[in-house]
Amino acid sequence: MLKENQFISKFKYKDLKIYGSSEWLANGRKKYRRVYDRSETTYIYVELSFYNKLFDEEDWDIHVGLKAFALKGDERKEVCDIQFDKHVTKDTNIVSIHQAWGNKRPGFFWKNGEYEWEAYLDGQIAGRQRFWVEDVGTVTDDSNPYFSVEALKLYEGTNENVPTDKRIYAKAFDARDTRYEFCRIYVPKFGSTRP
Secondary structure: OOOOOOOOOEEEEEEEEEEEOOOOHHHHHHOOEEEEEEHHHEEEEEEEEEEEOOOOOOOHHHHHEEEEEEEEEEEEEEEEEEEEEEOOOOOOEEEEEEEEEEOOOOOOOOOOOEEEEEEEOOEEEEEEEEEEEEEEOOOOOOOOOOOOOOEEEEEEEEOOOOOOOHEEEOOOOOOOOOOOEEEEEEEEOOOOOEE
């Protein structure tokens, strides 16, 4: 047991992930991503996770803060501030917290731009994660407004990347001699600062 006024770090930050749908996938995961189109965006969800350093020892409480900011140049405009207390039980090894902000009408709240979620644990910054909302349209089977393929070239090689000057591009391969087939796709530059 901790004595009163005895300091100990009760947690260790693990991750801050972003997703756009409340649908659960296999193993309790989400479809994490950082780029959205305004026309399909309702709520932007954030998943904060941290390790419970008092696992199997004792229950404790922590204050959690989740903020989202709109970024424009050097300016940061706060768009939401979610504050609450979380009870952490000693049988929880990794604590995961899910919150969201937005509106149920697609395109109503989140506008075109760059944003950042920030997570605070007991008033201290724990992590940051940037995300982007575009306004160019959604990807379909017949159209991709984000980029178009200008050219596609195929070449054969080992399981390591073949240097550009050693590549021999081909349209057909001999199954008896082919180890790995690589594809080089040429697309025009997107013109965004996104990673």
